[in-house]
Amino acid sequence: MITLDRLVNVLGAYGVRLCGRPERRSARLRSVAMPDATDGRVAGDVLLAVGAGSVTEAVRWAVAAQAAVVLVRAGAETAREAAVAGESNDVAVMLVDPAVSWSHLVGVVYGLVLEGRETESGRGPTDLFALADSLADAVGGAVTIEDPLSRVLAYSRSQQAGDPARLETILVRQVPERLRETFRARGVFARLTATDEPIFVEPDPSHGMTGRMAVAVRAGRELLGSLWVTCGSPLTGTRHTALANGARTVALHLLRSRASADLERQVESDLVVRLLEGTADAATVVSRLGLAARETRVVAVRTHTSEEPHAMLLLAFERATTGFGWSRPGRSALLGDTLYTVLPDAGAPAARQWVAALAAGLPPRVRVVAGIGAAAQAAELPASRREAEECLALHERDASRTESPAYDESWDDILLQRLRAAARAGRVPARGPVSALRRHDAVHDTHFVATLRAWLEAQGDLVAAAERLGVHANTVRNRLRRMSEVTPLNLDDPRKRLAMVITLAAEDE
Numbered sequence: 001m002i003t004l005d006r007l008v009n010v011l012g013a014y015g016v017r018l019c020g021r022p023e024r025r026s027a028r029l030r031s032v033a034m035p036d037a038t039d040g041r042v043a044g045d046v047l048l049a050v051g052a053g054s055v056t057e058a059v060r061w062a063v064a065a066q067a068a069v070v071l072v073r074a075g076a077e078t079a080r081e082a083a084v085a086g087e088s089n090d091v092a093v094m095l096v097d098p099a100v101s102w103s104h105l106v107g108v109v110y111g112l113v114l115e116g117r118e119t120e121s122g123r124g125p126t127d128l129f130a131l132a133d134s135l136a137d138a139v140g141g142a143v144t145i146e147d148p149l150s151r152v153l154a155y156s157r158s159q160q161a162g163d164p165a166r167l168e169t170i171l172v173r174q175v176p177e178r179l180r181e182t183f184r185a186r187g188v189f190a191r192l193t194a195t196d197e198p199i200f201v202e203p204d205p206s207h208g209m210t211g212r213m214a215v216a217v218r219a220g221r222e223l224l225g226s227l228w229v230t231c232g233s234p235l236t237g238t239r240h241t242a243l244a245n246g247a248r249t250v251a252l253h254l255l256r257s258r259a260s261a262d263l264e265r266q267v268e269s270d271l272v273v274r275l276l277e278g279t280a281d282a283a284t285v286v287s288r289l290g291l292a293a294r295e296t297r298v299v300a301v302r303t304h305t306s307e308e309p310h311a312m313l314l315l316a317f318e319r320a321t322t323g324f325g326w327s328r329p330g331r332s333a334l335l336g337d338t339l340y341t342v343l344p345d346a347g348a349p350a351a352r353q354w355v356a357a358l359a360a361g362l363p364p365r366v367r368v369v370a371g372i373g374a375a376a377q378a379a380e381l382p383a384s385r386r387e388a389e390e391c392l393a394l395h396e397r398d399a400s401r402t403e404s405p406a407y408d409e410s411w412d413d414i415l416l417q418r419l420r421a422a423a424r425a426g427r428v429p430a431r432g433p434v435s436a437l438r439r440h441d442a443v444h445d446t447h448f449v450a451t452l453r454a455w456l457e458a459q460g461d462l463v464a465a466a467e468r469l470g471v472h473a474n475t476v477r478n479r480l481r482r483m484s485e486v487t488p489l490n491l492d493d494p495r496k497r498l499a500m501v502i503t504l505a506a507e508d509e
Contacts, residue, residue, distance in 0.1 A: 002029055002112055004069055004092060005290045007046070010112060010264050012271070012288045014105060015097035016071065020083030024092045025290060027068045032113050034106075035061055045069070046113055050102050059085040059093060067091065071105070073098050128154030128253055131246075138242040141213070141229040142166060145250055148223055149315070149363070150175035153254075164208030166230055177364075179207055192216045192226055198243050200234040213240075215247045217254065224254045265321050272333035275378065276340055276385045282378035289331045295345040298373040298381060299330070299355060299404075300338050300388035302396070305366045312366045313337065319361045330354065338392070340385065345375040348406035355404050369395040370404035390414045419506035433496075434503045436487035448486070449504075451479045456501050460491070 005025035008018050018025075033044025035051060047067035049058035058072035059082075069092040074082065079095060086093040096105060128145055136143045136156035143156040144166065151174040169175050175183075182204060183189055191199050192214060201212040213235050217225040227247050229235065235243055271285050276298065279285060286293065301320075303312040317339050320332040330341040343351055351372045359368035371391025373384030387407040394405045394413055407414065437448040451469060455476065458464035466473040483489060490496040 003027060004029060006264065007069070007109070007112060008094070008288070009290060010108065010267055011071075011094065011105070012267060014100050014108065016094050016100070016105070017076075017079075017288075019079050019093045019095055020086050024068065027092070029068065029113050032110050033065050033067065043067075046071070046109060048102070048106060048109065049073075055082045055085055055093065055095075059089050059091055062091045063089050069094060071096050071109070073100075073102070128250070129156075131250060131253060132156040133158065135227070135229075135242070135246040138246065139213075139229050139231075139235060139239045141231045141235075144169065144228045145217070145225060146175065146228065147225045150180055150226075153225065162230055163210045165204075166209075168208075179209065182207060188214065193223060196244075196247075198235065198240060198247075203232070213243060215243055217247050217250045219251050219255055224251055265317075268321065268331050269333040272331050272340065272342055273335065275342060275381045276333070276335075278379075278382040282381065286378045289342075291331060291342070292344060293378075295375040295377060296342050296381065296384075297345050297351060297375050298384040298388040299341045299343055299351055299370055300373075300385070300392040301341070301355065301358065301368060301370045302338055302392065303362065303366050303368055305363075312362060313339065315362060316358060316368070319358055338389075340388070342381065348372055348408050351406065352404050371395055372404055372406035374407040387414070390417060393417065416505050419502065422506060432499075432503060433487045433489055434500055434507070437483060438507075440486050446479075446482075448479060448483045451476060452483065452489075452500065453504050455480065455491075456497060456504070 003025065004018075004027045007029060008016075008025060027045075029045040031044040032046045032048065033042045034048045036042050043065050045068045047058075047062045047065045047070045049061055049070050049072040052058035052061060052072050055072055055074050055078050058070050062070035071094045072082070073096045075098060076095070082093040082095055085091075132143045132145055132154045133156045136158035142158050142162045144152055145154045147153055152169060155170050165176070165179060169179075183201070186201070188199070188201055193216070196216055196218060198213050198215040201214055203209060203211045210230055211232050211234075213229045213231055215227050216223055217227055227243065227250055229243060234240075268289065271289050274285050275282055275289075283293065286296075301316060303316055305312050313334070317332060317334045320330065320339060320341055322328070330343040332339060332341040334340075341354075343354060355368065355370045355372075359366075362368065369392060371388045371394065373386070373388035373391070376384040384407075391405040391407055391410055391414065394410060394417065395401055405413070434449065434452070437452060440446055441448055447469075451465070454465040454468040455462075458468060462473040462476050466476045469476065480489075480491070489500075
């Protein structure tokens with residue numbers, strides 16, 4: 001089943017808006033109804049008020065149909081009326097822009113609601129688990145359905161010919177790496193890529209595996225995944241045919257599921273991009289995304305791997321957007337080579353946990369780097385995005401960092417990074433005391449710049465500066481005197497000292 005939240009998110013792209021009753025966004029929707037002049041007993045969770053003359057009439061029809069939400073074509077000027085009518089009658093009212101055709105909207109609504117509808121057994125008509133059970137009965141073996149990365153999408157309840165390898169695969173939700181290596185060495189994956197015919201995989205007792213029949217799940221030339229059946233010997237006759245036909249049915253299910261998910265991801269991404277780039281109606285966009293009206297923060301993520309870099313980033317985006325509406329905390333968009341996610345603020349540690357969970361779902365060979373912006377109101381999210389990007393750059397520059405930098409804790413590093421960027425761009429004065437001392441060190445092999453740095457960091461304490469340098473305090477005193485002969489230092493002037501600290505920080509890589 002789907003929730004009202006999901007319906008709101010998707011239909012927002014068609015100019016449909018929810019008026020009032022935000023607490024109803026978790027309502028579950030199982031059926032759709034339309035007014036019928038020949039049958040006054042229309043009932044359904046979603047009522048499409050085709051032909052309603054007003055918002056009031058549409059709400060009255062919804063009450064009669066025991067609907068949780070009603071869609072009515074009306075202009076924005078009726079939003080207040082719609083909110084009041086909905087509150088009074090415990091119905092969520094969604095206003096449809098008059099420019100949107102009912103024929104277009106009906107197809108979207110019926111598709112979303114009915115695709116997500118559950119049966120009495122708790123499984124939907126396009127549910128892969130139900131399909132896996134049916135296939136297991138037809139082929140006489142335990143079935144698993146996997147994606148191209150050998151992650152388990154669904155499996156049958158049947159344990160016919162089940163083995164330890166299958167049990168482990170189901171428990172960790174993906175084929176163990178050692179078994180993947182075995183399949184790769186035997187050329188199983190290469191054969192699945194090359195043919196649509198089911199293939200037999202010989203048993204491997206060392207890995208706790210009996211035989212397998214495997215077949216590619218493909219849409220045209222695109223490999224969507226694979227279908228596996230545990231069996232001691234190759235399937236023949238009707239069972240072989242059932243397996244081949246089952247792969248085509250699974251492909252259809254995966255395509256329908258992906259089409260629904262892609263539509264929702266596109267709607268979500270467009271809204272997130274508007275927030276990241278700045279928009280006058282930021283609070284409204286946050287509401288349309290189903291986020292609470294409180295502070296959020298931007299997380300910027302990149303993936304690094306020697307192979308399939310774009311595929312891994314897309315996989316990260318897929319994982320970040322798996323589960324819709326209230327089932328996950330953030331909302332995400334993919335821009336260039338970076339995944340951006342807007343998370344409700346629960347502190348930097350919570351954001352790091354989200355990044356860690358995302359990384360855990362990717363192959364071990366992928367390095368995930370991330371930056372976390374500071375908490376921000378809706379209108380301030382462009383600033384949080386810039387902070388997240390700068391923290392991301394810190395993480396990429398320092399491979400030894402085990403945790404994603406957060407602006408709250410790394411603002412000093414960010415400031416220094418900005419200073420160094422300004423220095424590289426030539427926006428820091430090229431001449432001054434520090435530059436003069438650096439040139440002198442290069443020509444005469446002295447240590448004046450290091451001495452100045454140590455003295456400034458020690459706040460003028462000769463003993464502390466000497467300890468930093470590993471020399472005697474008199475040596476520091478001597479160097480300072482000689483340095484003042486090379487260039488005017490004016491160490492008694494606090495502004496000059498601050499300027500030299502900034503210059504040293506800007507030039508320090």
